[in-house]
Amino acid sequence: MVQRFDFAAKNIAAIAIALLAAIFAVSSARAVEIDVNKGQIDPLPIAITAFVGSSEESAQAGADIAGVIANNLGHSGYFRPLPPESFIEQISNFDQEPRFGDWRQIQAKALVTGQTVMDGGRLKAQFILWDVGSQQKLAGFEFATSPKNWRRLAHLISDKIYQTMTGIPGYFDTRIVFVSETGPKDKRVKKLSIMDQDGANVRSLSDGNQIVLTPRFSPNSLEITYMSFGSGTPRVYLYNIETGQREIVGEFPNMSFAPRFSPDGQRVIMSLQDEGNSNIFVLDLRSRQTQQLTNVPAINTAPSFSPDGSQIVFESDREGTQQIYLMNADGSNQRRISFGNGRYATPVWSPDGRYIAFTKTSGGRFAIGVMNPDGSGERILTEGFHNEGPTWAPNSRVIMFFRDEPGDSGGPRLYSVDVSGYNEQLVKTPSFASDPAWSPLLN
Amino acid sequence: MRRSLTISLLAHAAILASAFIVLPNPKEFKVEDQESIPIDIITTEDLSKRQAMVKTPEKPVEKAAPKPVDVVKPLQPAPEVAPEIKTAAKEASAPPEPKAEPPKEKPKDEPKPEQKPDEMAELVKKIEDKPDEKKPEQKEAEAKPQKKPVEKPPEKKPEKKLKPKKEFNPDDIAAFLNKTDDKRTAPLKPQAQSGTPKQGEFNLSGNDDGVAATIADAIMQRLAKCWNIPPGAREAQISVKVHFQLNPNGTVSGLPRVLNGSADPLFAATAQSAVSAVMDCQPYDFLPQDKYELWQDNGVNFNPNQMFPS
Numbered sequence: 074m075v076q077r078f079d080f081a082a083k084n085i086a087a088i089a090i091a092l093l094a095a096i097f098a099v100s101s102a103r104a105v106e107i108d109v110n111k112g113q114i115d116p117l118p119i120a121i122t123a124f125v126g127s128s129e130e131s132a133q134a135g136a137d138i139a140g141v142i143a144n145n146l147g148h149s150g151y152f153r154p155l156p157p158e159s160f161i162e163q164i165s166n167f168d169q170e171p172r173f174g175d176w177r178q179i180q181a182k183a184l185v186t187g188q189t190v191m192d193g194g195r196l197k198a199q200f201i202l203w204d205v206g207s208q209q210k211l212a213g214f215e216f217a218t219s220p221k222n223w224r225r226l227a228h229l230i231s232d233k234i235y236q237t238m239t240g241i242p243g244y245f246d247t248r249i250v251f252v253s254e255t256g257p258k259d260k261r262v263k264k265l266s267i268m269d270q271d272g273a274n275v276r277s278l279s280d281g282n283q284i285v286l287t288p289r290f291s292p293n294s295l296e297i298t299y300m301s302f303g304s305g306t307p308r309v310y311l312y313n314i315e316t317g318q319r320e321i322v323g324e325f326p327n328m329s330f331a332p333r334f335s336p337d338g339q340r341v342i343m344s345l346q347d348e349g350n351s352n353i354f355v356l357d358l359r360s361r362q363t364q365q366l367t368n369v370p371a372i373n374t375a376p377s378f379s380p381d382g383s384q385i386v387f388e389s390d391r392e393g394t395q396q397i398y399l400m401n402a403d404g405s406n407q408r409r410i411s412f413g414n415g416r417y418a419t420p421v422w423s424p425d426g427r428y429i430a431f432t433k434t435s436g437g438r439f440a441i442g443v444m445n446p447d448g449s450g451e452r453i454l455t456e457g458f459h460n461e462g463p464t465w466a467p468n469s470r471v472i473m474f475f476r477d478e479p480g481d482s483g484g485p486r487l488y489s490v491d492v493s494g495y496n497e498q499l500v501k502t503p504s505f506a507s508d509p510a511w512s513p514l515l516n
Numbered sequence: 517m518r519r520s521l522t523i524s525l526l527a528h529a530a531i532l533a534s535a536f537i538v539l540p541n542p543k544e545f546k547v548e549d550q551e552s553i554p555i556d557i558i559t560t561e562d563l564s565k566r567q568a569m570v571k572t573p574e575k576p577v578e579k580a581a582p583k584p585v586d587v588v589k590p591l592q593p594a595p596e597v598a599p600e601i602k603t604a605a606k607e608a609s610a611p612p613e614p615k616a617e618p619p620k621e622k623p624k625d626e627p628k629p630e631q632k633p634d635e636m637a638e639l640v641k642k643i644e645d646k647p648d649e650k651k652p653e654q655k656e657a658e659a660k661p662q663k664k665p666v667e668k669p670p671e672k673k674p675e676k677k678l679k680p681k682k683e684f685n686p687d688d689i690a691a692f693l694n695k696t697d698d699k700r701t702a703p704l705k706p707q708a709q710s711g712t713p714k715q716g717e718f719n720l721s722g723n724d725d726g727v728a729a730t731i732a733d734a735i736m737q738r739l740a741k742c743w744n745i746p747p748g749a750r751e752a753q754i755s756v757k758v759h760f761q762l763n764p765n766g767t768v769s770g771l772p773r774v775l776n777g778s779a780d781p782l783f784a785a786t787a788q789s790a791v792s793a794v795m796d797c798q799p800y801d802f803l804p805q806d807k808y809e810l811w812q813d814n815g816v817n818f819n820p821n822q823m824f825p826s
Contacts, residue, residue, distance in 0.1 A: 107732045107816045112743035112793070114750065151747045182744060182792065204788060206795035207771055211788060240785030241748040470747075 116153035117238060118180050119146060122164040123157070124187035124198060134196055134223050135189040141227035142185065142234070145245045145271060148489075149235060149471075150496030155181055167199065176205045183211070183238060187230070196220040200230050202237055212237045224273055229516065244466040245270055248512045249473065250288045250297050251487060253277065254505040258481055261505075265299065267314065270466075270511075272501040278312065287462075287508055291334045294512045298322065298332040298341055309343050311358075323356050323363060331374045336382045342366075344374040353387055353404075366404035375419045378402070379426055379446070386410075386420040386429055386446070397431060399446070410448030419462065422446070424513075425469040428492065432461050441474050443492060454494040459485075464511045473500065475507040728810050731803055735814065738800065743793035749786040749820040756783070756790045756818040764808055766801035768794060775815075790818040 121143045124135030146152035161175040167188035176184050187200035201213040214233055216226045225246060232243025253266040253275075265279040265288060279285055279301075288299035297312050309322040309332040322341050323329065330351075332343040339358055344351045352367045353376045367373040371391035378385055382402060389398050397411035397420045411417040415435025422429055428443040433453070440456035441463050459477035466473070470492050477485045484505030490497040500509075760772035772794040774787045794816070803811045 107736045107739070107814060108819060109736050109739045109743060109793075109816055110819045111740040112745040112818075112820065113741070114745055114747075117744050182796070204792050206792040209771075236781060236785075237788075238785060239746045239748050240752075240780070240782030241746075242781075 116151055117182050118153045118155055119183040119185065119234075119238075120155045120160060120176055120179065120181040121146070121185045122160065122187070124189045124200070125164060125167045126189045128191060130220075131189040131191050131196070134220065135187065135198075138187070138189065138198055138223060138227040138230070139185075141224055141271070142231045145228065145231035146234065148271070148498055150491050150498075151235070151239055155179060167201075171203060173203075173205055173208045176203075181205050183234075185230075185234060191220070192217065194219070196223055196226065198223075198226045198230065200233075202234050224269060225515075228269070228271075232514075241470055242468045242514075244468045244471060244511075244514070246515050247467060248294075248515065249487070249500070249509050250278070250290060250512070251475075251502070251506045251509040252285050252288065253502065254484060254507060255281075258484070265297075265312070266506075268502070275503055278314065278317075287331060288510045289333045290510050290512045292336055292338045292513055294515060296334075296338075297510065298334060300330045300332060309341065311341075322358075323361070331376065333377055335378050336380050342376045342378065342385065344376070353385070355402075364404075366400065367407065373398075377420055377422045377429075379422050380424055381426065384446075386422055388418045388420060395434075397429070397444075397448070410446075411444070411451075412448065413451055421463050421465060423465050423469040423492075424467055427469060430463040430465065430472055432463065441472065441490070443472075452494065454490050454492070455488070455497055460488075462508050464509050466511050467513045473509045473511055475509060477507075727804070727807055731807065731811050734802060735800065735811070735816075738797050738802075739793050739816065739818075742797040743818065744789055745820045746782070746785040746789050748782045749789075751821070752780075752782050752786075753821050754778075754780075754783055754786050754819075755821070756787045758787075758790050758794060758816045758818065760794050760814055760816075762800055762803075762811055762814065764805065766799035766803065768798055768800075771795070786818065786820060790816070793818075 121139050123132075123139045126132030126135040143154035147154045159179050161178060162172045164171065164186050167186060171184055171186060173184075182205055184203040184205055185200055186203070187198060190197045190199075195217045196219065197215060197217040199213070199215040202211045203209070204211050212233055214230070216229050218226055228246040231245040235241070235243040235245065247270045248267055249270055250265065250267050253264045254261045255264075256262045262281040263285050264277045264281040265285045266275055266277050268275040283301045286300045288297050290297055295313060295315050297314065299310055299312065300307055301310050302308065307328045307330060308325075309329040310319055311322055312319045322332065322343070325345055327346040329343055329345050332341050334341055335355070340355050341358060342353065342355045345354050350370050350372060352365060352369065352373050354363050354365050356363045366376075366385065367387070367389070369389065369391045371389055372395075373387060373389045373391070376385050376387040384399060385402055386397060386399050388395050390396070391398075392409065395416040395418050396409050397417045398407055398409050400407040410429075411431070413433070413435075415433050418432045418434070420429045420431045423443075426446070429446055430441065430443050433440045433442055438456055438458065439460045440453045441460045442451055442453040444451040454472065455474075457476060458479055460474055461477070463472050463474045465471075466489075471489050472492060473487060473489045475485045475487050477483065485507040487500035487502055487506045487509050488497055489500055500506075755776070757775040758772045759775055761769040763769050772791045774791065777783070777787075800811070
């Protein structure tokens with residue numbers, strides 16, 4: 074019995090070995106076929122050469138433009154601009170093909186060459202983005218503007234490079250509206266201010282006589298809405314950046330606050346105070362009709378539309394602590410989506426609809442995080458003594474927020490962080506700054 | 517009991533053994549199924565007419581000589597051939613002194629001529645006794661064919677050195693994404709990848725069986741070092757199929773072709789990064805000469821999304 078089965082076992086073994094040999098023979102006869110599932114995620118080394126200019130003025134503009142581009146791309150965290158001192162080839166003729174060997178030698182993967190020309194009082198900038206490995210042109214564009222707007226040329230070019238290399242739309246040609254804060258902590262002067270995304274071109278939009286809070290951009294980027302109070306009741310205002318025109322949104326007996334535009338820019342959604350409670354209303358800017366969306370004896374506030382306008386995310390303490398809730402745009406189907414430890418506030422839907430950014434308080438610390446719109450996949454991007462007011466870059470990759478510091482000499486400052494949680498950066502402002510709001514792309 | 521155990525053991529062994537052989541075998545790369553779409557290079561019409569210059573093909577020399585043996589001789593009469601020497605020095609220094617090699621970490625000051633003499637002298641000393649020396653000026657086309665692809669420990673070591681270079685490790689995704697404990701500052705753990713071949717597996721001169729798989733693995737390892745994955749592609753469902761041909765000396769013949777396509781700008785960026793990786797990895801001179809037919813034509817699937825859970 075045992076012997077018989079040993080024999081059978083031997084047979085099986087022999088068959089198995091024959092089978093293996095056959096498989097082996099077949100597999101070794103194949104040509105090379107490869108799956109690559111791994112790669113580098115380090116910032117891409119890129120060489121940005123000073124744009125060539127024929128006159129002194131255009132050459133200066135060319136050098137400045139290259140500097141702004143390098144700064145933009147470096148801050149994104151996806152690029153590593155190589156120091157110009159390391160360049161072997163000095164580009165002096167835009168029309169001549171670069172010596173790729175020189176660029177490969179300094180490990181540049183991508184190369185930007187350009188030229189600036191003064192053309193009838195306008196500054197024209199042309200550039201080419203080269204792939205050093207394949208020696209191909211990846212992109213080339215020409216932009217023109219008045220010379221004093223040269224920074225915008227640099228931002229537009231940065232956006233093109235960023236998009237070409239990452240596959241993600243750029244965000245450099247944008248502005249930030251924020252509240253600049255000066256003076257001692259107990260007597261702060263808060264001015265509505267605006268600047269380029271990189272902190273340049275700061276200017277004030279208000280005189281500081283009234284307290285300004287929570288500015289938000291309209292999708293058309295010319296208008297902002299914010300909350301302000303001087304002597305009277307706090308109100309939500311509209312402000313046109315171009316004309317400087319200002320108006321109150323709606324006639325309400327009590328305080329209105331936490332305004333935000335709808336994705337089409339035609340409506341403003343906000344909270345209205347009602348004795349100890351507050352509820353969410355939407356106001357049509359054309360018809361001036363208001364519609365009440367929540368009616369719960371609790372604090373319901375910080376509403377934010379989904380990019381398709383079909384849903385609204387907001388915060389509410391209806392179940393005891395502040396949590397994030399979702400509802401349809403007409404107020405139906407209100408449901409809680411945040412269930413983690415701690416209190417959740419100021420939800421903001423990302424422009425691509427993928428995430429909801431929020432502020433979370435837990436154990437006396439403030440964190441900025443993101444979650445999926447169904448409440449799953451929560452992850453914390455940054456955390457500390459006091460972080461607040463997340464706002465999305467138009468490409469949904471970067472979040473700006475403000476962080477306060479303890480102590481009398483401390484004050485709020487703006488920071489940006491990649492949606493992955495990496496690459497946290499201080500955004501330089503001339504004074505303390507809070508409540509940032511990121512504009513859509515300007516062009 | 518005993519016989520059933522025996523049968524069971526043998527059957528399991530057979531299954532495991534066959535799985536071991538079959539599974540690592542990559543999927544058939546079906547070139548013929550794919551519509552061939554050449555890469556569209558985005559350039560402005562306005563600019564292209566200005567750029568009508570003739571492209572002088574780049575000498576692949578700088579990248580082409582990672583072997584010490586190719587470089588030594590001309591170094592003594594050096595001074596007047598400064599540029600070549602610099603390059604030569606850089607690459608020559610690699611194999612005998614692996615620490616210097618990792619392609620991305622070459623010291624920036626290399627181009628400085630002052631450093632040359634010493635480096636050169638050292639190099640020369642190190643390499644002098646090696647056979648098969650060649651001049652750097654020689655075009656690699658001449659130089660490569662005689663190279664022995666056999667037994668190349670120097671190729672192996674640089675790879676280890678590269679590991680601290682934040683290679684992506686799927687096991688670290690959780691840490692990568694959630695920073696409750698502020699792991700932001702902690703670099704991704706540079707740990708050994710499970711797929712890294714053992715020393716022996718890189719010995720491409722051995723047994724014929726499985727050489728194709730080993731070649732594929734060697735090329736895959738190389739490409740993973742040269743491929744900069746566009747940030748947007750890291751979470752997207754994208755796969756780029758690239759076909760390229762290699763010359764016997766390990767250089768890429770022409771440009772790699774992208775075989776699939778999509779209107780998504782993310783795809784365009786990923787496709788470009790894949791082409792760039794294939795070109796950047798040149799020369800593929802670590803592959804066995806006598807098995808050229810196995811690596812002459814290569815199909816590669818670049819799958820950035822497999823690094824992240826969907």
